[in-house]
Amino acid sequence: MLYIFSGLPATGKSTLSSMLARELRAVYLRVDVVEQAMRDAGAKVDGPEGYIVCYALASQNLRLGLDVIADTVNPIPITREAWRNAAESVKAPFVEVEVVCSDENEHRQRVETRVVDIPGLVLPAWEQVIHREYDAWDRDRIVIDTAHQTAADSFEQLCQQLEGVRRQIS
Numbered sequence: 344m345l346y347i348f349s350g351l352p353a354t355g356k357s358t359l360s361s362m363l364a365r366e367l368r369a370v371y372l373r374v375d376v377v378e379q380a381m382r383d384a385g386a387k388v389d390g391p392e393g394y395i396v397c398y399a400l401a402s403q404n405l406r407l408g409l410d411v412i413a414d415t416v417n418p419i420p421i422t423r424e425a426w427r428n429a430a431e432s433v434k435a436p437f438v439e440v441e442v443v444c445s446d447e448n449e450h451r452q453r454v455e456t457r458v459v460d461i462p463g464l465v466l467p468a469w470e471q472v473i474h475r476e477y478d479a480w481d482r483d484r485i486v487i488d489t490a491h492q493t494a495a496d497s498f499e500q501l502c503q504q505l506e507g508v509r510r511q512i513s
Contacts, residue, residue: 344362344410344411344412344425344436344438344439344509344512345401345405345411345413345429345430345435345436345437345438346363346369346410346411346412346437346440346505347413347426347427347430347437347438347439347440348412348413348414348415348417348440348441348442349362349415349416349417349418349423349439349442349484350416350417350441350442350443351373351416351441351443351444351450351472351475351477352416352451352454352457352467352472352475353444353450353453353454353457353472354442354443354444354450354489355444355453355487355489355497356414356416356442356443357373357375357414357438358494358497359487359494359497360373360412360414360440360490360499361373361412361414362494362498363412363498363501363502363505364412366502367410368401369409369410369411369414370401370404370409370410370411370412371412371414372397372400372401372411372412372413372414373414373415373416374385374393374394374397374413374414374416374472375414375464376461377393377396377397378392378393378452378474379461379462379463379464381393381396381419382463383463391422393397394415394422394425394498396463397413397415397433398425398426398428398429400432401413401426401430402429402432402433402474403430405429405430405433405435406433407486415427416475418476418477418478419477419478420478420481421475423439423480423482436441436512438484438485438505438508439482439483439484439485440484440485440486440487440501441480441484441485441486441487442486442487442489442497443486443487443488443489443490444488444489444490445488445490446490446491447479449490449491450472450490451469453465454468454469454472455468455469456483459510467500470476485501485504485505485508487500487501487504493509
């Protein structure tokens, strides 16, 4: 199964997606890691390059029968469709998860106090986060609001909702 995570920076998306990858022992594709590795190799990354690499890696691992966790902002319909296509092209099921932080003050505090966990990566400032292109969703998805709760609480909520999705697919 392909687990497609989406959401603005500092909503808790990487925290939850990495927790799920650890729990499932799944392939974890974080576009920030891919894009920074490309920069480290001397490539200019200013478009969809990192996403395209992740789509290909996801399809390959799904074809092998592995679960894949995709951790990207996934901000617009074309990126969301590309993730779905990565799963559908190999006849793998998928689930879309949007991670939000509905409390603007808490979200801002997270953005401003985050610690870089990828060497060389420059994190976005609050103004960049709130002005980033991020289109409203027009499809059903799991929505996890991480405001005012711990990562463990958010993860428990995610797992409960995923269990319902897995039952529907089976």
